[in-house]
Amino acid sequence: MRGTSESSPDAVDAELADVGIVTRRPALDLGPVRLAAVAASAVGHLNLYRLSTLVGGRSPARARRILQRWSTATCRRFGIEVAVHGVPPSRVCAYVANHRSYLDIAVLSAALGATFVSRADVATWRVVGPAARAVEAVFVDRDDPRGRVRAARALARRLADASVVVFPEGTTGGGRIPAPFPSGPFRLLQHVAVPVVPVTLRYSDRRAYWTDDISLATHLRCRVLAAPGLVASVHVGEPLGPHVDGRALARAAHAAVCRPIEELGELVEI
Secondary structure, eight states, rough: OGGGGGHHHHHHHHHHHHTTOOOOOOOOOHHHHHHHHHHHHHHHHHHHHHHHHHHOOOHHHHHHHHHHHHHHHHHHHHTEEEEEEEEHHHHHHOOEOOOOOTTHHHHHHHHHHOOEEEEEOOOOOTTHHHHHHHOEEEOOTTOHHHHHHHHHHHHHHHHTOOEEOTTTTTTTOOOOOOOOOOOOOHHTTTSSSSSSEEEOOOOEEGGGGGEEEEESSHHIIIIISSSOOOOOEEOOOOOOOOOOSSHHHHHHHHHHHHHHHHHOSSEEHH
16 A cells, blocks of 8 residues: 555545545534625625615615525525425515524525514624614514504505515414414504415425524524535415404414415425
8 A cells, every 4th residue: 555645535545445444534514614604795795785875875675685685695505495486476565474493584585585574682683683774674572562563663664665574473483383373463464555475484304493492503503504405495375365354364374374384294395
């Protein structure tokens, strides 16, 4: 056998294998590299929007387009293949969706180009907070009754010119089907002159779900990036018809969001 100074690592491994010695080199963990790339990309896209305001002024619509481009690139970096089933409306609408993970934001932004209703503390997060404000996300403090009223008014204003994704559950859930939708958001949506469109998210693996008490970074590194890629199916339903009240609209929306899961299964088969 030739000396290792004259042989590549792969050649050495092959020669050792010939005499019954199998070597194993640890796989390179690229998770931190991908996380750093996504973080740098987020800062870059946010700065791109800020620079654009110096020329074209503030524009939430432009910010949403930039967010959509970043979300599309981020899904690719995370190995998430986004498949859209159905046609998103060409006019402003309120999307109501089940909620599995923080990944839902990137997936739905890539697929729909909409803004979101978000919990209030997100506004204080580094990078994420300024980006959410730029796309005019609606922030809601669900523990404050006055905060919920302010959020409802903000949602009505936002729906005047932009589509908004609402997660009626208010938090991520790991159940096979989403928890029943509360009627509160639907009392408002019933009186806003925009279509209410059900959206169902289905992933190919439950490791996409963020329901355990672990940090976002740990979940990304140890669950999402620790195995081969994911498929995220976005099922866009038909707009819901008029209903007698918010409670009836909530039940209809819940049934429509559950339907793809009941018919196709909780997980996407790959």
